[in-house]
Amino acid sequence: MIKKSYHFETQAVRTQTDKTQFLEHSTPMYLTSGFVFEDSEEMRAAFAEEKERNLYSRFSNPNTTEFVDKICKLEGAEDGYAFATGMAAVFSTFAALLDAGDHIISARSVFGSTHTLFTKYFPKWNIETSYFKVDEVEKVEDLIKSNTKIIYAESPTNPGVDILDLEFLGKIAKKHNLLLIIDNCFATPYLQNPIKFGADLVIHSATKLIDGQGRVLGGVTVGRKELIREIYLFSRNTGPALSPFNAWVLSKSLETLAVRADRHCENALKLATFLEAHPKVNWVKYPFLKSHPQYEIAKKQMKLGGNIAAFEIKGGVKAGKTFFDSVKMCSLSANLGDTRTIVTHPASTTHSKLADEDKNVVGITDGMVRCSVGLEHIDDIINDIDQALKKL
Numbered sequence: 398m399i400k401k402s403y404h405f406e407t408q409a410v411r412t413q414t415d416k417t418q419f420l421e422h423s424t425p426m427y428l429t430s431g432f433v434f435e436d437s438e439e440m441r442a443a444f445a446e447e448k449e450r451n452l453y454s455r456f457s458n459p460n461t462t463e464f465v466d467k468i469c470k471l472e473g474a475e476d477g478y479a480f481a482t483g484m485a486a487v488f489s490t491f492a493a494l495l496d497a498g499d500h501i502i503s504a505r506s507v508f509g510s511t512h513t514l515f516t517k518y519f520p521k522w523n524i525e526t527s528y529f530k531v532d533e534v535e536k537v538e539d540l541i542k543s544n545t546k547i548i549y550a551e552s553p554t555n556p557g558v559d560i561l562d563l564e565f566l567g568k569i570a571k572k573h574n575l576l577l578i579i580d581n582c583f584a585t586p587y588l589q590n591p592i593k594f595g596a597d598l599v600i601h602s603a604t605k606l607i608d609g610q611g612r613v614l615g616g617v618t619v620g621r622k623e624l625i626r627e628i629y630l631f632s633r634n635t636g637p638a639l640s641p642f643n644a645w646v647l648s649k650s651l652e653t654l655a656v657r658a659d660r661h662c663e664n665a666l667k668l669a670t671f672l673e674a675h676p677k678v679n680w681v682k683y684p685f686l687k688s689h690p691q692y693e694i695a696k697k698q699m700k701l702g703g704n705i706a707a708f709e710i711k712g713g714v715k716a717g718k719t720f721f722d723s724v725k726m727c728s729l730s731a732n733l734g735d736t737r738t739i740v741t742h743p744a745s746t747t748h749s750k751l752a753d754e755d756k757n758v759v760g761i762t763d764g765m766v767r768c769s770v771g772l773e774h775i776d777d778i779i780n781d782i783d784q785a786l787k788k789l
Contacts, residue, residue, distance in 0.1 A: 405586075405587060405655060406656075409467060409654055409655065410652045412467045413463060414460075414462065424463055424645065426460060426641060427645075428641055429454060429458075430453065431452070431453050432451045432452060432453070454640075454641055455633065455638045456633050458641045459641075460641040460642075460644040460645045460648065461638070461639050463644070463648050464615075464617070464644040464645075464648040465477040465479050465617060467651050468586060468601070468651075469619050471586035471587070471651070472586045472592055472599050472619050473590055474592055475619075475620065475621055475622040476621075476622040477617055477619030477620070478625055478628050479603075479615065479617045479639035480615070480616035480617065480618070480637045480638065481637050481639055481643075482602070482615065483582060483604055483605070483614075483615070483616040484510050484511075484602070484616070485637035486600050486601070486602070486616030486618045486637075487511055487514065487580070487600055488514060489618070490578065490598060490600060491514070491519070491524075492631060492635075493627045493631035494546070494547070494576065494627060495524055495547070497524065498524070498544055499545075499546045500525045500527065500544045500545040501519075501524065501526040501547045502526075502528075502529065502537060502540045502545060502547070502575075503515060503526055503528055503529075503548075504528070504549070504554065505530055505531065505758055505759055506554035506555075506557050507549075507550075507551055507554070507555070508555045508580070509749070511580075512748075512751060512755070513750055525544075527542075531554060531557075531759075532690065534561060538569055541573055541575070545575060546575065547576045548566055548569065548570050548575050548576070549578045549580075550578075550579055551582070552579065552581075552583075552591075552698075553695075553703055553705065554583075554759075555582070555583065555705075555747070556707055556741070556748065557707055557759055557760045558583075558682045558683060558684060558689075558706065558707045559682070559690075559691065559760075560684055560689070560695045561691075562691075563594035563698055564594040564697075564698070566579075567595015570595060570597070576597045576598065577591075577596045577598075578597065578599075578600065579596040579598070579599050580600045580602075581599045581600065582601050582602045582606075584703055588662075588703060589698055589699045597621050597624060598618055598620035598624055598625075599618070599619050601616060601617050601618075603615035603617055604732070604734070606654070606657070606661070607651065607654065608646065608647055609650050609654065609734060610650070610736050611732055611735040613643040613646045613647065614643065615644070615647050617639075657772065658704070660772050661703075661704035661770060662685075662702055663775075664704070664771070664773075664775045664778060665702060665703065665705070666686070666701075667775050667779070668706055668768065668770055668778055668782070669681050669685075669686050670686070671779050671783075672782075673686065675783070675786060677712075677787070679709040679710070679711055679764070680708065681706060681707070682708070683706045684703060704733075704734065705767060705768070705769055706767075706768045707765060707767050707768070708765070709762055709765050710764045710766060710786065711789065712764065714763045714764070716764060716789045717766070720740075720766070720785050720788070721742060721785075723785035723788045724781055724782065725784070725785075726738070726777060726778075727739065727768075728740070729741070732769075733767070734769060735769060736771050736772045737772075737773070738769065738771035738773055738778050738781075739768070739769040740766055741767045741768075742766065742767075743761050744756060744761050744763055744765060747767075748761050768782070
């Protein structure tokens with residue numbers, strides 16, 4: 398086994414399954430739905446969990462195990478489980494740990510589909526959610542009820558790129574014996590480790606920067622072993638497991654995460670700095686810009702600022718349409734974390750299901766653009782966005 402003392406990059410590259418009799422240098426794909434047993438007693442012992450081994454790929458598979466082991470090492474977690482998508486990870490984590498009548502406290506700035514879970518589906522099971530604004534974390538304690546079980550947040554947030562003080566939330570959760578769950582998708586394990594600041598569980602949409610090349614879907618939840626056990630049992634019976642092929646791709650992707658993220662962040666900071674001085678832009682938010690409201694918190698808990706910059710163009714909806722129709726190199730897509738730079742209009746796409754009031758509260762304006770800064774040459778990225786802005 399790889400030593401725990403190795404650096405992030407080494408852990409990401411060298412954490413692998415045991416070699417087979419063929420002594421391969423790179424982990425093979427285990428594209429099998431099930432596994433065989435030597436005899437009836439071994440089969441009985443395996444299903445009774447007296448013997449730890451692979452039974453069925455909905456439960457575990459060597460490729461998914463390798464991927465989860467890497468994320469656990471990189472996040473400093475005890476255990477984890479991998480899912481078919483990021484939203485499968487979010488839903489299954491909550492569904493496994495919550496009972497009817499429980500209460501969630503969440504930052505108001507969350508991904509649109511997560512917001513839909515909280516407002517449309519969980520209420521059907523008598524699970525209630527209370528929201529706090531990202532700039533009012535001091536009010537979290539006021540929202541705690543006798544049936545509160547979980548504090549949940551993204552940091553950085555999607556799409557506003559706001560930063561929450563994870564250490565502050567961790568102390569509140571510990572004081573009141575609550576679970577703190579953090580969506581760490583925008584930061585990845587390379588840029589931020591919420592468990593160090595008190596998180597009990599960390600969720601990723603591996604579809605984003607962890608894959609990094611827009612190829613496969615995936616999700617993962619890691620954290621305290623006893624909590625992951627409940628999530629595993631729920632998922633084993635409900636079936637949201639990550640496919641072995643996608644797990645193999647994602648594990649390979651982790652080998653280059655550090656070098657990719659370094660360039661993503663370098664490009665994103667340069668683009669944000671350029672946009673901050675642009676006459677057609679009202680405001681820019683990027684965690685490592687000194688103008689960011691939570692700049693000091695970002696510097697405390699993040700290694701670099703990530704690859705997402707949010708900015709508002711002047712001219713509202715009409716100008717926004719012109720901008721998106723004018724980009725030439727950048728992609729119009731709802732995805733993020735790709736090698737290719739992507740510009741998205743959250744108000745009409747990823748967060749379109751939110752009421753206007755909810756959009757306004759979290760800063761999603763008609764002119765807001767979420768830019769997932771890619772790995773192209775920074776001059777080409779800036780030039781494309783600049784020529785589109787000049788047409789406003």
